[in-house]
Every structure is written in structure tokens, then in C-alpha cells.
Amino acid sequence: MTVSANDWKFGFNAGGKILPEGELISPDGKFSLVLFKSQIRVFSLSTRQSVRSIKVNDLSDVVDTAFSKLNSSAIYLFTKTNKIITINWKDRVANPIIKEKTLKFSTTPFGSLLKFLKMDATEESFYFITGKQASNAQKIYTRYIVKTGTGQNVVELANVKNAIIFNHSINRNRIVFFTTKNTLHYAEFINDDEQIELHTVNFQFKTQVTSLAITSGDDTIIAAGTSSGIIQIVYVHDQTRPQRLLKWHIDQVKALSFNHDDNYLLSGGLEKVLCFWNLESDKQQFLPRLSGTIEKIILQEENEDLYGIYTKLNDDSDFEYIVLNAVDLVSRLNVNGVRAKFASSVEWVTKDKKRLRKQQFNLDNDNNTKVKHDFTADFLVHDISKLVYAPSGSYLQAYDVAKNEQSFVTAIAPTIQAGKVRSETLIQDPTIEHFAFSSDGKWMCTFDSLSTPELDDLMSANDIKYSLKFWMFVDNLNGKSLESGHWELTTKIIDPHGLGVPICEIHPSPTSYHEGHAFVTADINGNLRLWKPKFPKKVFRDLGHATSNKKLQQTAWTLRKIRRGTGKLETGAVSISWSPDSSLIALAQDTSITLVDADTFDDIEDITLPSLAGSRIRSLNIVDNNLIIVAKNRIVSFNLLTFASNELSVKVNTPIGAKRLISVDHERNLICLGVNYYTSTYESASRIFVLTPDNLKPVYIANHMSPISSITYSSAHSGFVLLDILSNIGYLTCSVGNIFTQEETEEAKAFEINTLLSNAKQMATVKQYNNKSDSMDVDIDDELSHKLLNATIFEPVLENVENLPIEALFERVMRVI
Amino acid sequence: MKKNTNVISLKLSKDGERVFCLFKNGNLSVVSIPLHNIDEEEPHIIATVEAPISKLKNQILFHQFIDFNSFEANKRSNNNSLILTVEKSGAKSVNVKINSFDKESISEVSNASLQLDNLSGCSFSCDPSGKLVVLDEKKTETRISTYSLPSLQPVNSFSLNDAFANEPATKTSSMIGVANNRILVSKGSTVALIDLKFRALLGSLDFYSKSKLPGSVKPPRVATLLKCPVVAGNSMRSRKTFALVLISNAKDNINAIEHVSIDTGLGRLRDAIGKGLQSKTKTTPQFVGMPSLITTDEYKDSATETAELLKRSKLASDETVKFFEEAKQLKGKNKIQEFDDKVVAFFKNINNNNNNNKNSSSNGTGKNESHQQQFQVFEVDKDRVVDPKFVTEIVSLVVDTVDVPHHSLTIDDSFLPERAFTYLLTHPLFPSQFASGLLSALADYPRLLRQAIVTCPQIPCIDLIEQLSVTDNEDIFKDVITRLIEEFSNDKITQTTIKLIEKSAAGEVSSFDLDKIIHTILATNCGFEILNSFIDSNGLVLSLHYSKNETQLNKLYQKTQDKVNCITADTQLLTLVTQGLVLADKLKSKNKKHKKKNHKEKSSKADGHIEVETSKLSMIMGVQGRPSKATKELDASRIKIPSYSIEKLVI
Helix, strand or coil: CCCCHHHEEEEEEEECCECCCCCEECCCCCEEEEEECCEEEEEECCCCCEEEEEECCCCCCEEEEEECCCCCCEEEEEECCCEEEEEECCCCCCCCEEEEEECCCCCCCCCEEEEEEEECCCCCEEEEEEECCCCCCCCCEEEEEEEEECCCCCEEEEEEEEEEEEEECCCCCEEEEEECCCCEEEEEEECCCCEEEEEEECCCCCCCEEEEEECCCCCCEEEEEECCCEEEEEECCCCCCCCEEEECCCCCEEEEEECCCCCEEEEEECCCCEEEEECCCCCEEEECCCCCEEEEEEECCCCCCEEEEEEECCCCCCEEEEEEECCCCCEEEEEECCCCCECCCCHHHHHHHHHHHHHCCCCCCCCCCCCCCCCCECCEECCCCCCEEEEECCEEEEEECCCCEEEEEEECCCCCCCCCCHHHHHCCCCEEEEEEECCCCCEEEEEEEEECCCCCCCHHHHCEEEEEEEEEEECCCCCCCCCCCEEEEEEEEECECECCCCEEEEEECCCCCHHHCCEEEEECCCCEEEEEEECCCHHHHHHHHHCCCHHHHCCEEEEEEEECCCCCCCCCCEEEEECCCCCEEEEEECCEEEEEECCCCCECCCCCCCCCCCCCEEEEEEECCEEEEEECCEEEEEECCCCEEEEEEEECCCCCCHHHHEEEECCCCEEEEEEEEECCCCCEEEEEEEECCCCCCCCEEEEECCCEEEEEEECCCCEEEEEECCCEEEEEEECCCCCCCCCCCHHHHHHHHHHHHHHHHHHHHHHHHHHHCCCCCHHHHHHHHHCCCCHHHHHHHHCCCCCCCHHHHHHHHHHHC | CHHHHHEEEEEECCCCCEEEEEECCCCEEEEECCCCCCCCCCCEEEEEECCCCCCCCCCEEEEEEECHHHHCCCCCCCCCEEEEEEEECCCCEEEEEEEEECCCCEEEEEEEEEECCCHHHEEEEEECCCEEEEEEECCCCEEEEEEECCCCEEEEEEECCCCCCCCCCCCCEEEEEEECCEEEEEECCEEEEEECCCCEEEEEEECCHHHHCCCCCCCCCEEEEEECCCECCCCCCCCEEEEEEEEEECCCCEEEEEEEEEECCCCCHHHHCCCECCCCCCCCCCCCCCCECCCCCCCCCHHHHHHHHHHHHHHHHHHHHHHHHHHHHHHHCCCHHHHHHHHHHHHCCCCHHHHHHHHHHHCCHHHHHHHHHCCCCCCCCCCCCCCHHHHHHHHHHHEEEEECCCCEEEECCCCCCHHHHHHHHHCCCCCHHHHCCHHHHCCCCHHHHHHHHHHCCCCCHHHHHHHHHHCCCHHHHHHHHHHHHHHCCHHHHHHHHHHHHHHHHHCCCCCCCHHHHHHHHHHHCCCHHHHHHHHHHCHHHHHHHCCCCHHHHHHHHHHHHHHHHHHHHHHHHHHHHHHHHHHHHHHHHHCCCCCHHHHHHHHHHHHHHHHHHHHHHHHHHHHHCCCCHHHHHHHHHHHCCCCEECCCCCC
């Protein structure tokens, strides 16, 4: 059966990363809009679920957004490139972009849009803060407050020189600036927004100001958060009142905002705690245990009872957007992107492009796949729950692709839950290095490393603690909660390969080996270790159950087999593959491959593999009877039976993490391979190949315009699941069920013969009955016994079956019989 | 029963009350056997199925009672037994029927027909995994085809010519099932175990290979497979079986039955690696092209990309083939210089024409000479990506294999392109079959030898150790030591050294001098890391031999003697104590109440005594079983099984 390329479906529809700008809550308080890189997602605050996603090409330029007051289904997006894009967010339309206008900014000194302030009643003129894009938080620029619109000239209303940071009040009527001269300025709209009044505020400077807030009511108060954690309150309206210092934070205050009636000040920072300061009564309230450091607190004029908060989850600019109910501080919405840990961050895509452009690099067929950075990320699909898992730091995120939202996050290693401040930032959390699911999805194995903090000059400063953990999946049987099950730690093994020896790969055993309940780990020396669970005997289990002694019910994973590696040579380029029939393990170290007997864990020495790789091996895969080798500069396929190279051998450069870019569908013997490359315009793009192990001719080739980070096969999704550098999740599936003739499974065969047998028996009973009854027509008997039915007889029945009603088909069959 | 004269097969039912019969004409019957009152009841037919009468007289080509379980995955008990019959139904077709018997009736389970072009040359068998195996013998090839039962879908088909390469094509064959997916096939005097799933020749045995030797006058013998117990062949217990083979010599009219024991293996990939029977249908080019997977061209669509990839592959392949032909010619003309230039330039991706032009334009031989001095090595980022087979072929132009099983290589003195060979020695694709034995072949070329030691991949451990003994050059010695430490574990070095000593004793290796190695290590102060491996390889004798001097040996002896004395004393004491305890026990039972206090004191005293002694004992034991300190230290980090801790985390 041949498959045309049209039968394959390929697309990226889920996932993505949250952009920390441009969030909106609809004026009626029912929906919240969150910006992702290539889509705007609308969440219902009552159901906490995504109700719509609006595809827009690239939203990373957006600096601010606003609802239109004239048209309730329109929002405005304001971009760095000085565009105003009007988008229909409410209705499902083919093209959500209503209008796209570019402002006349090119000839002016005003730089580009930074913040939207307000618009007039006709929504023709807009007020902005403009200036140069700040590349880092503490850079100094001149900021302008301007009025402009499409076709209008830019009118400067005010400017503040040497501004470092600024913020506006909730009603966006006042803007506060902090400048290099350690002074505060604030601007206020007067005369029906036609003019700006600029004030300078004297205040006692303590330390570097890191965040600002200004009230919107009659009494002008400015709050300034500092890098030392102290918040300074300056009473501008009443100069006689002394400055106040609010002390609770112990490291920099990253976000500040007054509430709607100016009674409360909200602050947040590295402690991951949201603070509420009652300015009248001096009482404090706290909302602790937020998921990350607080980066932004957003209050909108229209919604008094909802607070929006952006928290930063890690150093890789992964954000979470939370909407809190102002009354009871219960979260109304949590929005997360896919949080994968990429080997090199996404920024390198653009940096590489710039570098190559500058060099006018000459790309040819040999070097266009030599992508300088490894954009791969660990990423797997758990087949029982259908969730995709991505590790990041010491957390493992499970993401529901169907609902397109985070399902849960679980800590794989103990971490400091509280936010780290000051010298605590030196303490590193454990990092998940590798993880794998057993082939049936009931077990998970994780490997994490914890380096000793550089706090003191300890002898152990360079020691890294490794631990291997085995987790059992506990399915959510009663279905009470929404979550789809959780993981329970059963065994933890410290330094599983000896002191300070890191593991390079965890490989689950194939289903044919102890039902897939085993893992093999390989370390930098090529040592292999086999781990299997030791289930407690039934007696003990029952006893433990009766006495609720959990220790007796505990399943322990233990070391069962060892393969000694080589000498001192240490290499990170270690990869293993276990043949589907579980008899053979192939181990690659650098450029050499060793075959290991999976029963004895001894090297197979009766036959030696020829030299195949020619360069460092990234990944090995045994597909059917072939060994697929992904090396640094080639991909080759080798037939393990005939010991001959297959036709499939190509030249291509692969990154260090290339093992994440290849995945195998063992049922159909298909290999999916992703290759990142530079296009002629130095863009980083990727191409996805579907290959069979013994044929050079690809089954399917797809192109994707951003680098691919991971490919994994999922039987639950019956296709390949892909992750790209932008954290988008995509699918590659084939719409034709069986691509190649599969060998019949034994179950199917048993079923077949059983059915045939019962048919035969029934036939025999019919015949007996016929023989007994005298009045029976003999002809029928003859026909029953002698007419041989086979496929050829039915052939005419199947002629011109198209558009034939099913009744007619029956009739035809009956006629033949 | 008269009818039974043409019965060709019988099977007893499980309870022994029925006999299932197959008649020559294709009829099937169930016959009752009166077990309890033999006198009263005659055996009688309970049910029968008559085969439809046809012109061919229902010639039964093959039949076999098969186990229902071979079709069943879940092993549900079923009283039915099945019979598979293959009947001739036409000149080129057969009917494959499965009938089921039970106590009262026979029912036809399936009936399918199969077209076979060469029916007269076909023999049939049934594989226990539920497949019909057809062995098709033609003049040019012996082919095996399998069909799934009962639907007769073709599963696999492959030629057995490679398995019987030594047998004349005219010989007839026989076939018998052994285990799941494995059958025995005989042809001429060779019996082969074939894996149907992997299309692999697991093993073969020639009963009379002498007749095939050139000039042999021995008459050929023919092996015919008679019987073989079928085993599951999926566990260590069920992998052993045997076969009875009839060996007949038509000329001398001698027949003999041979018993052959068979290890079926486990029917898995591990048993079949490297044993596959190559399918000759697919003709691959001499060298694969290694085309670039992605070019600088814009992506169009899947089909165009595919077509272009294939085109690129063809071009690249042709280029390589052309170059190899050129290299072969250069070797034929013995143009070493040109061979060097061309080969290195090809691997280095330097455009040949350009190079030639430059050379000719400069017109200077001086430049050529400087070029010659410069040895180029493999660089992974710059060099051409080539087919491993191509490297093998190029190397084989320089190195000749003399003796395949013993890995003897020779290098032709008259044709040694040194630069090209140096480059090849640095290439990670240097073929492994030339790596073993390479060092001894390069003995006369110290520079190349050193190059090989440092860079050539896949040199076996045994060759390196042998080199240690052979070489007198300190630098080479150090290089070998470095490589050994890098690449092989101490265990492996010890094991290999032992093997080498054995070989040397058997005279397979010219001379192996362990003493010399150890002395060199001590003298050069290099390789202490693996000194232990060498010393361990020869056991205690050598360890003692290398302890520093006689006084120390005496000390050791003294120490050992002391320990032995101590143990003797301890044993005596222990006996005394035991006796004392026995006595105390007797006393205890006699005067339990009266002497309670007294006894307690006594026993506690005795106990204390034992404790002291045992601790002394255990101390001695510890010393005795101690391995050499250095090995312990070295291996500690490696062997140490990690500490386990179990903790439960509730989230």
C-alpha cells in the first residue's frame, strides 16, 4: 500500500509561550485575553478554560493592548513597529484582523510606541508614551508623551529626559517617571486631555528605584519600590506629610500598584509573595506561595474586583498569568505556556540570524544544517493520560494538548518553595537531566543533579549529587478531581552509577521485557545498569493493607544487571537502544557501537560491527531489524541481520541533542526525523522527514519555519508529537490507518480461528438438523455443504459498489450464495 | 475395519476414547475405541467427512495434526484438535484445509486454495506459530515462502541459496519444523536451521563436506530429515531439541541415522544478527551516495524534495564509484604519489582540477615536495562524508588480508602510499576487519604504527597488549599504555592478558613476555594504573614475585604463620568453650532453680569469652580474603553498588 504525501497531516496548533505584555480583561469581567507568540487566547473567567484562540502571525512586537469602547468586539494592538492593529476577538471569523494602520513616526524623534495611555471618544486619536526600546531595565532614555492617530501628525505633549522607569495610574491619567538624577516626575492630563502638566517631586533617595506606582484619585501619592526591598511612599499632594517607608520585602520590589480607591498598595518581588499594604491602617496582608517571582501587577480601570499578575517561573522567561479576585484573593484564572527547557534559548534564533547576515555567510549544501545552537528540549508524551511532559529545572510540567492548557506541575526533586532572595539565589535547585516513561506508561524514571552551592569555600564545591527516582502513576480512578492522575515516588537511588558519575540516558525496556517494567541507564563511561521493580509478595501486601503499614506495600526498584563500561574515557555522547524483541541492546560511545546481549548484559563478541558512524554518535535506534545511527554529520541505517548498510544513508549535520529529534513508530516501522537548517535568508527553519528504515526515499517531508526542538511518538495520539523552539506543540499524523501490511498479531489470529471454528460448528448443527428432519429440502443441504465460498466468488458483488445502498449490497451477496 | 486399509494418519484424542483418522482419499473419520468393555463393543465410526470426488483423486501432499494452542494467544482449553491437510486441487494449485475434530463430529474450519507454479517441486510444512511453509525447489534456487493460516496470506518469501552455497543445485531437499518460526531444511548433505521471521540462517551442518573438496572422489551423501520434536524455543529450557537425520549414500547403498542436537535459540534478534540471508532482489549501488538531506534550495513540496534527494544520491554515488575505479587503476600502475594526492584530496573535498592546475602553473617540484611532507588527518567538520564501504575498499587497496580467521594482514612494500594511509588511519571509519592484526602488519613502519596506535579506531585489546610485549620503543609503549587506559576497563585488560598468555602457551602467538611488560612499566614509570591488571592475570605467583625482596617475603610468611597459629589456638579454645557450654546446659537442666544465679555468672563468663574469640576470628578472616589493596581502591568506585534509600514523597 502506498501512501501519498497528501495523506499526512502536519501542523502546530497548541502550546506556545505567554508574552508578558498586552493582557486584557474584558470590561464585563467575563473574559481575559492573553497574548502568545502567534495567537491571542481568550479565557472564560467563569470556567477557567480557553474559549477561543485567535491566530495572528507574530505578536512578539506588541507593547500594549486596549479594548475599543465603540465596538465591543474589537481590540487594539499597539506594536513596537508603530502599528495599530484592530482585531475582532469575539466572533469566529476567517480573518480576525479588522484593520492594520501604521502611524507616521518615521520622521519624528519620538522612537517607537512603549505604552498606550488613552484614546479620544472617536477612537481616532491615541495617546502614547514613546521613546527608544529599552534593551535592559536600567537604561536611560528620553520618554515622550504624544498624541497621534492614523493620518495625523504626532503632537508632543510632554517629555521627560533621562528617564529610567515609568508607570501610569490605573485610569492612565497620571504617569510617574524616575530619572537618573534620582528625582521623580509625574505628568497629568489636564484640559480634556489636551495638555499635560509635568511636576517634579522631591524625595529622599535611598537606593535604586526598581518599580513605581501612582494613585489615580485626587490625592496624588507616589510609591517607589527599591532594590533593597523598601517601598518609599511620597505624598505629593501634601508636601508637609513626611515620606513613609514600607518595610517587608528583603530584595528588590519588581511590581507596584495602587488599588482602585487608592487605599491599598499592592507590591511583589522575588519573594513570590503578593503584599497588600493598607495605607490608612498600616495593616498588611499577604498572598504567599505564588508560582514565581512577581513581575507585573495589573489593575484595569474597568474591573475593580480583578487583579492580573504576571509571575516569572524561571530564568528562561516562562511566565504565568494569574487573575485574582480582589475580594477573596482566590485565583480566577491561571494561564501557562509550555515550559520546556531548551538546550539553547530561543533568543539565539535571531542572534544567529544577525551574525550570519553580518558575515554574509556563504551557505551551501554541506553547511546549511550546521546550526550553531542546539535548540532541542526534553519532551515526552505520557500515553495513559495523553499529556505531554516537559521538564524545566526541578519541575515537570504536564500539558494537556487537547484542552491546550497546563494540567499540572510536579516537583521531581525537593526545592526551595519560597522565592530566593539575595545570596539565596546562589543556591541552585536540582535539575532534571533526563526522564523516561516505561512503555506502558505506568512508571516514570527521572534523573536529577544537584550541584553544591558556591556559598562558602567548601571542599565539596565541585561535587554534584545525582539521584535516580522511580515514580508510579496513580490513575485517578474515582474521577472526582479534574486532574488525570498523579505520580508517586517509590524509590530514590542516590548516585546510581557511583559517586559523581552522571547518567547520559535512561531507556525504558520494550514491552516484551517484563511487560516493559524496567529501565536501563547508561553513564559517561559506557556502564549500563538495569533496574527493575521488586513488587512485595502478596502476603506482605495484604498484611500491609490490613495494618495500613505502607512499608510492606512498597514497591522497590533495584539494580539487577550491570555491564562494565570502558576505561577512563568519558564521553557525553552515549546512547542506547533496546531492540523491540528485547534481546539486544546497542550502545554507542563516541564513534563506536557495541552490541550487548540483553539477557546476560555481556558484550556480543562473536560478531563485530563494522565502523559505521564516522563521527560522534548522537542517537541509536533499533527499528525492525535495522540499526539507525544518527551521528554528528550523517544518518545511516544498517541491517543487523545481513550486516549490510541500507540504502538510507544521508549527509546531514545534527545538534548534540539530536536524540530528541528522532522518534520511531515501532508498529509501522516509521522514523520521524527533524532537522534544523538555515534558509537562504539565514532564518532558522526545520524540515521533518518520515522515513522507513531501509529506503532512502522519504515517505513524507514537511517544512516548518522555526527550529524544531523535539519529536516523540505517541501511540495514544497515533502519530508524532512535535515541539518547536517557540514552545508550540504540533502533530504529524497519517490519515491512512495502516500504511504497510502489518504482521498479524496472535490475538487477531486466535480470534479468527475461533470464529471460523464456531461457524463450522454451527454449520454442522444445521446439517444435523437437516438430516434428521425428513421433509427438508435436499437441495439446500447440498448447497450448504458443497458451495465453496471464497473471495473470487464475491468479486462480482463488489463491482461498482460506489453509491450503492447497503440493502442492495446484501441482495447481491444473497444472490451469490 | 476394512476401510482402514488406506489410513495415512491417526491421532488419539486426549482422553483416549477416540481416534481421529485421515484416509488416503482425503476422508476424515472419528472412530470410537471401547475402553471399558472391549468384548462387547466393536470400534465403530462415529462421524466421517467424505472428500468430494474429483479427477485428481484427492492426492494429499501434506498433513499434520496441529495443536489448537498454536493459534491461540490466551491458551484457553479446548478439546478440539485440528488437522491441516494440503491437497492437490489442480496442476498448479493446492487446497489447504483445516478440519476440527471433537468427540462427535468433524467440522471444516477453513478451506483456501493456493496457487503454486512449481507444484511438483514443492514440499510443505507447518510452523508451530500457525504458518504454512512451502519449500519451492527450482533448478536455480531453493525458495521458502510462508503463508499465514487460515487465510493463506503470504507473509514472507526468501531464497535459501546462500544457505546451501556448497551444495549442488540438483540435490533434493527436505524440511521439518523445529520451533516457532524456525525450521530445519536439508539439501544434499547439509542441514540448516532457518529462522523464518528474520530470514536468517541460524546454523548449518554439513554431514559430508569431504565430498565437496576439489578432486574428491568420495561419493556425495544425502541427508534427509526424519523426525524432530517441536519445542517452543522461547526460553532457556525449551531451546534444546534434536533431530534424526537419515544419511544415505546411493552408490554404496549405505544408510545411517544420525542424531543431531539442536539449539534453536530464543527466536529473537540477538540470535539472528549477522546471519541474515541477503535478499538478492534489491540491487544497491556499489557505494551509497550520502547525499545532503537538505539543500539550500527552497522547500517546494514533499514529492519534489523526495525526487531531488534520490537524484542527488545517484549523482554522489556515481562520483564515488568513478573515483574508486580511478584509484584502482592508480594502484594497478603503482603510482604511489598520485594515489596519495588523489585519495587525500578526495577525502578532504579538495577540487582535483584546481590542485592540478596550481601544480602545473607553479611548475615547481619544490611545492610538490612540501606537499608531500605534510600529513593530513581527519577533520570531522571539513572532510567528505563517505560510505563506510568506500573506506573499506580504499584500505583494501593498501592492506591485504591473508588469513581471515586469524586476522593476518600484510602490507605490500612496493605499494605503500604513506600519506593516504596515514590519513586513513585517522579516519573513524577505518574498517574494523582491518583493525585487528594491523599493528603486527605495521611492525616495520614505526611511524604508521604509532599513528595507528594513537588514532586508528577499533583496535582490539589483545593486539595492543601484544604490542606492549613486542615493542622496544618507549614512545610506542607509552602510547599503547595511554590507549589501553582510555579505552578498556581493568577487568577487560586482565581477561585479555590471560587469553593472550594461553594463546602464547598454545603457540598461536609468537612470543608474549609479561615480565618484560611489567619491567618496562616499572622502568618507565608509566602505566601504573593498569599494572595490577597484568599482575592479576598471572595470579598469586606473579604477585609474590614482584613483592620487593626476600626479607619482605619472609615477613609475609611470618605473618601468615602467626595467623595460622592463632587460628589453631582459637579453634581449640572454641572447642573447649563449646564443651563447657554443653556441660553447663546439663547442669542447668539438673538444678534449674538452685543454681540459677551461679549459672548465670558462669554462662555470661563463657559468652564473653566466645565474643572475644570470634572477634579475633573475624579479624583474621578479613585479612585473609583481602584483595590486593590497589585493585580494591581502583575498583571501589566502579563496582560499588549505590546506597539505596527509599523515601516516599507525598505531594
